Amino acid sequence: METLKEHGDSQPMLVKAGPFLHFTAVTDPTHIQTVFRSSKHLSSKPGTLFSLRNLLSSPAHVIPHYDADDSGMAATPRKGSNTEQKDRIHYLQASAVQKLLSGQHLVALSEKFVSVLDRNLASAVSSSEWVEHPDLYAFLQSTVSRSAIESLMGSAILDRHPDLLSQFWEFDYSVPLFLRCLPKWLIPSAYRARSKLLKTVKSWHAHAHENSDCSRTGPQDPEWEPYFGSKLLRRRQEYAIETGWMDADARASEDMGLMFASNGNLLPAVFWFVYEALKDSVLRDSLLREVEPCMDGEGKEKVDIMKLATQPLLQSVYAETLRLRVAIAVTRVSEQNDFNLGGYRVPKGQPVVVFTRPAGLNEDAWRKAGRGGCVKKSLEEFWAERFLVDSRKEEEGQEKRKEFSMEGLAGCWLPYGGGQRMCPGRHFAKNEMIGAFALLFTRYELELLPGGQEPKPDLRWFPIGGLPPVGKVPFRIRKRST
Numbered sequence: 112m113e114t115l116k117e118h119g120d121s122q123p124m125l126v127k128a129g130p131f132l133h134f135t136a137v138t139d140p141t142h143i144q145t146v147f148r149s150s151k152h153l154s155s156k157p158g159t160l161f162s163l164r165n166l167l168s169s170p171a172h173v174i175p176h177y178d179a180d181d182s183g184m185a186a187t188p189r190k191g192s193n194t195e196q197k198d199r200i201h202y203l204q205a206s207a208v209q210k211l212l213s214g215q216h217l218v219a220l221s222e223k224f225v226s227v228l229d230r231n232l233a234s235a236v237s238s239s240e241w242v243e244h245p246d247l248y249a250f251l252q253s254t255v256s257r258s259a260i261e262s263l264m265g266s267a268i269l270d271r272h273p274d275l276l277s278q279f280w281e282f283d284y285s286v287p288l289f290l291r292c293l294p295k296w297l298i299p300s301a302y303r304a305r306s307k308l309l310k311t312v313k314s315w316h317a318h319a320h321e322n323s324d325c326s327r328t329g330p331q332d333p334e335w336e337p338y339f340g341s342k343l344l345r346r347r348q349e350y351a352i353e354t355g356w357m358d359a360d361a362r363a364s365e366d367m368g369l370m371f372a373s374n375g376n377l378l379p380a381v382f383w384f385v386y387e388a389l390k391d392s393v394l395r396d397s398l399l400r401e402v403e404p405c406m407d408g409e410g411k412e413k414v415d416i417m418k419l420a421t422q423p424l425l426q427s428v429y430a431e432t433l434r435l436r437v438a439i440a441v442t443r444v445s446e447q448n449d450f451n452l453g454g455y456r457v458p459k460g461q462p463v464v465v466f467t468r469p470a471g472l473n474e475d476a477w478r479k480a481g482r483g484g485c486v487k488k489s490l491e492e493f494w495a496e497r498f499l500v501d502s503r504k505e506e507e508g509q510e511k512r513k514e515f516s517m518e519g520l521a522g523c524w525l526p527y528g529g530g531q532r533m534c535p536g537r538h539f540a541k542n543e544m545i546g547a548f549a550l551l552f553t554r555y556e557l558e559l560l561p562g563g564q565e566p567k568p569d570l571r572w573f574p575i576g577g578l579p580p581v582g583k584v585p586f587r588i589r590k591r592s593t
């Protein structure tokens with residue numbers, strides 16, 4: 112990060128990390144946009160293969176199939192590709208997550224998440240008296256993640272494997288070690304944790320196949336059932352089985368990967384969102400004023416999640432949290448030809464790496480993007496209103512309203528990567544973050560306890576994703592009386 116800052120951002124930088132790994136680091140927003148707009152020419156296949164081998168422990172015999180698929184991610188296969196439709200694994204995966212995490216599926220999933228979280232919070236906090244907890248992050252891991260997993264993957268996995276959450280977080284803790292390719296003899300407990308989680312996922316799949324039909328992915332089929340959970344999980348089994356080469360171990364690795372993708376970044380983000388609201392009562396009250404008109408039902412007890420996620424300040428806090436608390440490196444490779452990066456030649460096969468954090472902290476770039484208003488306060492600090500602008504809609508006799516805007520920030524705000532492979536879970540993640548805030552603070556009162564230290568983001572996770580807090584944040588919670 113320091114090297115990137117010293118180097119400046121206008122030119123791509125060739126980084127030699129050891130004798131074999133050379134990559135081009137890209138920090139200039141225009142270059143970043145060129146990379147993401149070139150999804151047709153740049154692939155993320157080498158990164159996918161690396162994760163399958165080193166993080167997800169996919170069986171060796173399936174890797175050549177992922178490698179051989181040269182048909183691209185678009186619905187129409189690349190010219191010259193002979194990959195059969197059923198083997199177009201990169202397209203099948205991408206199209207399933209893009210379709211089944213958006214539109215009406217997103218609404219169903221988000222509503223499910225809110226209702227499950229509501230239930231889980233109610234059973235975790237049953238008292239109207241203050242109850243003290245030593246660690247806010249652990250509390251959110253056990254309530255929010257449980258709800259995220261149940262809404263996406265069903266309730267059977269949690270019922271049948273009561274220690275699933277601790278298995279998952281143990282694996283998650285070791286992710287930076289696996290990505291550094293440390294061998295088993297050096298980190299035996301990390302390898303044990305991963306094997307245990309893989310075994311659990313495989314056993315959940317077997318049980319779900321006995322009780323549910325994964326081919327029920329049509330428009331009349333249920334959005335959610337307890338065994339596989341959402342339609343997305345059924346669809347992933349369906350096409351994987353149709354390949355004929357994805358066995359039970361390969362499918363377990365894939366869904367362990369999805370469990371990681373859908374929780375590993377989310378939980379740190381939820382933590383920082385909630386923590387900012389706990390630290391600043393004025394901010395918390397302003398956010399709650401935006402929640403109020405989104406409560407439906409007779410007793411105004413039901414959260415309208417889709418409406419909630421369009422409120423300006425809630426969105427601004429969401430975007431600001433991700434800007435500061437996510438540090439990911441997104442990798443692309445030109446497999447066919449050398450790549451022209453705004454006049455710089457990147458040789459074929461050499462990874463191009465986009466670091467999201469420097470772009471989120473680069474004041475010059477934000478000004479050049481026409482968003483000088485966003486950097487009135489230093490990008491190094493949290494500013495809840497950073498993404499608010501004056502509304503363009505004039506309402507007579509009314510004070511100018513604020514609205515949320517990301518205009519111009521395509522090369523600066525990148526927590527979800529970009530281009531064709533941009534995070535397909537981003538809409539759900541947004542609804543989960545904002546929904547978790549709304550439920551926690553409308554149903555309960557929460558206060559920080561004295562004596563806790565200001566948590567710092569854990570840079571052990573740079574540049575892998577969401578930065579969890581270092582240090583425990585003690586707090587107390589009670590049910591609201593009305």
Ligand code: HEM
Binds near residue numbers: 204373380437534540
């Ligand atoms: C705050 C939370 C999240 C952050 C910051 C985040 C970030 C990212 C990033 C940076 C990528 C790589 C994108 C690229 O290469 O351009 C990614 C990929 C992915 N994310 Fe997320 N993500 C989050 C939540 C989620 C959730 C909730 C889900 C699922 C429900 C999800 C599912 C995925 C999947 C399946 C991929 C792989 C897509 C592919 O390779 O085609 N993510 N995410």
